[in-house]
Amino acid sequence: MIKLNPTTKRRLEKFKKNKRAYYSLLIIFTAYIISLFAPILANEKPLLVYYRGNYYFPIFKFYPEKTFGGKEETLPNYKRLLRSNEFSKESGNYMIFPLIPYGYNESNLESLEEDEFPPSKPSLKHLLGTDDRGRDVLTRILYGFRISMSFSLILVFIEVIIGTIIGGIQGYFSGVVDLSIQRIIEILSSIPFLFMILIMGSFFGRSFGVLLFTYAAFSWIGISYYIRGEFYKLRKAQFVEAAKAFGVSNKKIIFRHILPNALTPIVTFLPFMLIGSISVLSALDFLGYGIPAPNPSWGEMIGQGREHLSAWWLITFPSIALFLVIQLTSFIGEGLRDAFDSKDRITFR
Amino acid sequence: MSLLDIKNFYLNFSLKEKEVPVLLDINLKIEKGEIHAIVGESGCGKSVTSLAITKLLPENLAIYKSGKILFNQKNILELDDKQIREIRGKEIAYIFQDPFTSLNPIKKIKDQIIESYLIHISQNKKEALEKAEYLLKKVGITELKERLESYPAQMSGGMLQRISIAMALMCEPSLLIADEPTSALDVTIQAQLVDLLLKIQAEQKMSILFISHDIGLVGSISQKISVMYAGEIIETGPTREILTKPLHPYTQSLITSIPSLHKDPNQKLTTIFGIVPSLGEYPSGCHFFTRCKEVFEKCNQKPRLFETNASHVKCFLYAEECK
Secondary structure (H helix, E strand, C coil): CCCCCHHHHHHHHHHHHCHHHHHHHHHHHHHHHHHHCHHHHECCCCCEEEECCEEECCCCCCCCHHHHCCCCCCCCCHHHHHHCHHHHHCCCCEEECCCECCCCCCCCCCCCCCCCCCCCCCCCCCCCCECCCCCEHHHHHHHHHHHHHHHHHHHHHHHHHHHHHHHHHHHHHCHHHHHHHHHHHHHHHCCCHHHHHHHHHHHHCCCHHHHHHHHHHHHHHHHHHHHHHHHHHHHCCHHHHHHHHCCCCHHHHHHHHHHHHHCHHHHHHHHHHHHHHHHHHHHHHHHCCCCCCCCCCHHHHHHHHHHCCCCHHHHHHHHHHHHHHHHHHHHHHHHHHHHHCCCCCCCCC | CCCEEEEEEEEEEEECCEEEEEEEEEEEEECCCCEEEEECCCCCCHHHHHHHCCCCCCCCCEEEEEEEEEECCEEHHHCCHHHHHHHECCCEEEECCCCCCCCCCCCCHHHHHCHHHHHHCCCCHHHHHHHHHHHHHHCCCCCHHHHHHCCHHHCCHHHHHHHHHHHHHCCCCCEEEEECCCCCCCHHHHHHHHHHHHHHHHHHCCEEEEEECCHHHHHCCCCEEEEEECCEEEEEEEHHHHHHCCCCHHHHHHHHCCCCCCCCCCCCCCCCCCCCCCCCCCCCCCCCCCCCCCCCHHHHCCCCCEECCCCEECCHHHCHHHC
């Protein structure tokens, strides 16, 4: 068993005691894990196909149409295949579809009633309705959560790494190094971020990677301030001086003595950084500068809702999802912040 | 041949656009196996002297003006960073004042105590841990396994300071610098720790530079005392000489201000009027000039170190030409 530092243990216990934060963490965590398995939960391809005595798993492997008696080398439309005479007339053939049998990019025009046009209202078939291209809203919310959460987690990770390296260099070496980097940061932070996203998008094409890179290039600045301050403080700490007196090299002092101590305040900051990037991504998608079009995204769905004001479900459900994620994450942040606060005054009800 | 020999050492601090003298003409000799004490008021430069010995002062602050710090005949001021790091912790080890802040709060005792051993002696972790256990037993730590696995915040100050002592002894240094090692602790624990230090010193035959503001404590353990005042060593000599026949007016008033059970209870303790001159405002002549009761014309010049029978003293009262 790893023996935890008593301070860490106390913080963990305090965090667990804060029911609101603890359950928020559980909910967000499970939701993210579930969304990671989205292709199994919501997909236009069946989980299992039984055809002429053989089993096929189309989600995990690509089978051309020829396999199931078609002519083409391309991906079969399994739903059409299921309804086709060839497939159904032989007894014993069957398909098992996922819980939500729609893909995030599938226009479910065929499954709609004859007189209805997308966007269609929530119904038993489409629990949260469909959007203007007949795509299932629930599926898109699920995939959208996966994308925005992954984007934000990767972004926060990069932010912390860059911010820690640069803030650490500034704080530890101080003096001229600190001042010159600080001036560069000031120049960087005065560049308007939105224009930068537009310019980068038109140069390299809009994509997940370009967006991530551009956003990460600016957002580490806040973290670097924190780390810089911590390094400034810890550099003068007695145990650092003591380590020096024992002949420990600069590199070891930074990585073994200063850095682990400096990261503590960053932990309380993480959930709020996550919120920041989720909302920025949604805002960019809403404006149409985020992740390019066919990808599911909450911002883009809310944007659709604005165009189809009569389709209330288009704006309601993604907004609720966005609100819940941000609210729960900020509960987590609140709980973490209080757990790291050495004062015990705050009570939770 | 002395272990440590500081010769005419001058140190300045560079504060905003001006240089301020901090240590002036420091002369200090520590023999092998000797306990040498530096006493003085807060801010007189005791700690600065101790840190300067291995160049631990912040680089942008300290200017090593002139003089020599000879350790085993090597001038430390001329060594580069890497060579100095090899001396720090291995040849010269430190014990600091406050054990609560001088240990890393998020590292286990185990990992901290073996750090210097791993750097200087060998990379063998098992060997280092064995050595650590041996030393911890020696400094009186019980329940070793449990202590090694715990964190600084789980232990008392006395215990942490014992651990710091064990930590300093890991590489068997020839000089141990103890910078007020007991002032953050209770009086009862102070006595225990001082006894422990003396016992270990006798066993290992190392030298100790003991820094303290408590001349009473120092008098009972050291062979030699140097009295510091405002950046200067004003008197050096064998402990008994200093305690019984203090020469410098400052040392005299320092000794009469020690409270003692043998003194007449109705008599007030003497105090030294005035305050210590602050950094950069040292008088041009003798630094004790403004507070001295026996001041005379010559005192606005700089005294050098005059030799008497056993001691060296920086006061014109003992100069040949003034007698």
